[in-house]
Amino acid sequence: MSVLLDVKNLRTHFHTHRGLVKAVDGVSFHINEKEIVGLVGESGCGKSVSMLSVMQLIAIPPGKIVSGSAMFDGHDLLKYKPKGDEMRAIRGAKIAMIFQEPMTSLNPVLTIARQVTETLELHLKMDTQTARKRAVELLKLVGIPEAESRLDNYPHQFSGGMRQRVMIAIALSCNPKILIADEPTTAVDVTTQAQLLELMQEMVNRFNTSLVIVTHNLGVVARYADRIYVMYAGRIVESGLSEDIFLRPLHPYTIGLLKSVPQLGQTKSDRELVPISGLPPNLIDMPQNCAFLPRCSYHKERCRLEPWPELHAVGAQHYVSCYVDTRETS
Amino acid sequence: MQNNVTNSVEPTAWSEVAPAQSEFRRVIRVFFSRKIAVVGLVLIVLLVITAIFAPWLAPYPPNDIDMANTLAKPSGDHWLGTDNLGRDVLSRIIYGARTSLIIAVGATAMSVVLGEILGLIAAYFGGIVFQIIMRFIDALMAVPMLLVALIMASLLGGGVKNVILALGVGMLSVHARMMCAQALSVKQNDYILAARSMGMGDMRMMIQEIVPNAFPALVVVATVGLGAVILAEAGLSFLGVGVMPPYPAWGKMISDGYKYILSNPALAFSPGIAIMLVVFGFNMMGDGLRDALDPRLRGVV
Numbered sequence: 001m002s003v004l005l006d007v008k009n010l011r012t013h014f015h016t017h018r019g020l021v022k023a024v025d026g027v028s029f030h031i032n033e034k035e036i037v038g039l040v041g042e043s044g045c046g047k048s049v050s051m052l053s054v055m056q057l058i059a060i061p062p063g064k065i066v067s068g069s070a071m072f073d074g075h076d077l078l079k080y081k082p083k084g085d086e087m088r089a090i091r092g093a094k095i096a097m098i099f100q101e102p103m104t105s106l107n108p109v110l111t112i113a114r115q116v117t118e119t120l121e122l123h124l125k126m127d128t129q130t131a132r133k134r135a136v137e138l139l140k141l142v143g144i145p146e147a148e149s150r151l152d153n154y155p156h157q158f159s160g161g162m163r164q165r166v167m168i169a170i171a172l173s174c175n176p177k178i179l180i181a182d183e184p185t186t187a188v189d190v191t192t193q194a195q196l197l198e199l200m201q202e203m204v205n206r207f208n209t210s211l212v213i214v215t216h217n218l219g220v221v222a223r224y225a226d227r228i229y230v231m232y233a234g235r236i237v238e239s240g241l242s243e244d245i246f247l248r249p250l251h252p253y254t255i256g257l258l259k260s261v262p263q264l265g266q267t268k269s270d271r272e273l274v275p276i277s278g279l280p281p282n283l284i285d286m287p288q289n290c291a292f293l294p295r296c297s298y299h300k301e302r303c304r305l306e307p308w309p310e311l312h313a314v315g316a317q318h319y320v321s322c323y324v325d326t327r328e329t330s
Numbered sequence: 331m332q333n334n335v336t337n338s339v340e341p342t343a344w345s346e347v348a349p350a351q352s353e354f355r356r357v358i359r360v361f362f363s364r365k366i367a368v369v370g371l372v373l374i375v376l377l378v379i380t381a382i383f384a385p386w387l388a389p390y391p392p393n394d395i396d397m398a399n400t401l402a403k404p405s406g407d408h409w410l411g412t413d414n415l416g417r418d419v420l421s422r423i424i425y426g427a428r429t430s431l432i433i434a435v436g437a438t439a440m441s442v443v444l445g446e447i448l449g450l451i452a453a454y455f456g457g458i459v460f461q462i463i464m465r466f467i468d469a470l471m472a473v474p475m476l477l478v479a480l481i482m483a484s485l486l487g488g489g490v491k492n493v494i495l496a497l498g499v500g501m502l503s504v505h506a507r508m509m510c511a512q513a514l515s516v517k518q519n520d521y522i523l524a525a526r527s528m529g530m531g532d533m534r535m536m537i538q539e540i541v542p543n544a545f546p547a548l549v550v551v552a553t554v555g556l557g558a559v560i561l562a563e564a565g566l567s568f569l570g571v572g573v574m575p576p577y578p579a580w581g582k583m584i585s586d587g588y589k590y591i592l593s594n595p596a597l598a599f600s601p602g603i604a605i606m607l608v609v610f611g612f613n614m615m616g617d618g619l620r621d622a623l624d625p626r627l628r629g630v631v
Binding site: 055057061083088089090091092093096097099100101104105106107108109110118119122123167170171 | 525545
């Protein structure tokens with residue numbers, strides 16, 4: 001298992017008229033070959049911004065990648081110019097993305113054929129005929145019936161689930177090393193969600209691609225992810241193998257998240273859901289100490305006095321950033 | 331018996347496919363369902379036909395002077411009478427359609443192409459590029475179009491080419507601002523980010539992703555712009571800095587004819603009505619196109 005993408009100490013800040021927003025503040029993560037990684041956290045915690053930063057798709061201004069490195073194939077992606085040829089050769093060809101809204105992620109005025117063949121012609125230098133043949137194959141692969149005739153349809157003639165399938169086909173068309181799915185199932189209904197996740201899992205296996213699922217839905221990552229990163233307020237607070245996170249959660253935030261999700265097989269007395277009290281912090285002018293402190297039921301004096309703790313190892317691949325050993329307290 | 335029942339209620343195969351209908355046919359259908367738009371279209375088609383077939387349609391050559399028969403009232407020989415030099419008014423209006431159309435199409439084409447490129451570049455790149463281009467456009471816009479055209483016409487002199495140039499520059503700001511606004515809003519869409527995430531370059535992004543999505547508004551504004559140019563050209567010709575005599579132009583005909591408005595009203599009124607009908611036609615056609623091309627109706631109507 002070799003490391004494909006190694007992101008270190010990534011900081012992405014946004015300059016707004018109300019102050020500096022540290023959307024991503026010192027995030028490090030890596031993605032191994034043929035691995036499914038989950039990146040979990042609530043809205044606005046910096047999950048999407050981390051991924052967009054790696055792809056250098058952040059709008060500058062107001063955004064700015066302040067520091068960090070993203071090693072991929074022996075090169076630091078963050079050293080490339082955002083609009084340069086090197087970065088463009090990575091996007092779509094080596095690292096591809098799928099976005100949240102299937103209804104708006106396809107250009108409404110171009111046919112599906114045009115949008116699928118586009119990347120093939122761009123990165124693989126295929127001619128129109130070959131690209132079209134490949135497009136039909138890809139659409140069949142992602143389960144679009146009558147692919148040949150559907151190719152000349154416009155996006156509005158497809159349902160949301162079908163459009164997301166097309167997006168998957170486009171993203172995988174150049175056989176990328178990494179597929180980043182940014183909330184891929186948030187905008188579709190539950191049955192379609194399951195189908196799409198199964199499809200993505202099948203596809204990344206077939207194409208030997210690593211998959212990053214960015215989501216706020218723990219249920220989604222529980223079933224598919226090999227490893228999970230939990231983000232809170234622009235930082236990673238806990239990371240580990242799926243079993244670590246779900247069976248032995250250590251950070252109070254992870255524990256809170258798991259308690260707020262209903263689970264099958266619970267006894268009646270356990271069935272009560274415990275929401276995390278309070279609201280996520282405002283990312284403008286954050287305090288030095290732990291951002292989860294105001295909502296934390298485990299907090300100690302030390303949490304208030306000392307700065308946000310660094311991630312430290314608690315298992316082979318299990319890291320947590322908390323001063324409190326939650327195992328003792330509970 | 332039971333077999334019969336199942337047969338009779340056999341469900342039609344369910345399919346996700348939306349009824350197949352090409353976008354082009356939908357636009358045509360919506361456009362033609364608006365009566366007023368069709369009236370506009372008919373007027374414009376008539377204008378184009380008149381302009382193309384002017385030599386065959388006009389009863390007399392437009393510049394034939396007949397000093398024996400000046401300022402004639404409308405009659406069987408001269409349907410709209412003759413002007414102060416004895417030229418047939420109807421023939422001059424027919425040839426004037428040519429002038430109007432050439433200038434309208436020329437000036438609009440020039441301002442649309444230049445304006446849209448400027449607006450697109452400003453909106454796409456943003457930042458300092460946006461500021462430079464759009465402040466220049468704002469400065470151009472602060473001066474009334476007719477004044478810009480007047481200055482240019484007095485610098486370059488009259489004539490069809492210079493009128494096209496003057497009005498083209500005058501209309502530039504309209505199209506640049508429209509395209510800029512459109513591109514800025516199209517740029518916010520998810521499919522733009524998605525296209526960028528697939529490694530598309532600036533050129534392709536602009537031409538393939540942004541322009542087609544801004545196209546409906548572009549067509550509507552250009553159509554209405556044609557009417558505005560015709561009106562402005564008439565204004566310039568009326569003021570005497572437009573098309574040079576004896577070349578027939580509607581604006582010039584009004585300014586020549588209004589001196590005789592009491593004795594021979596057809597002289598000034600007939601080119602006036604021609605201008606009115608054509609501008610009305612372009613506006614109504616633009617209205618109809620706006621309804622037909624409205625992207626919110628795509629896949630609905």
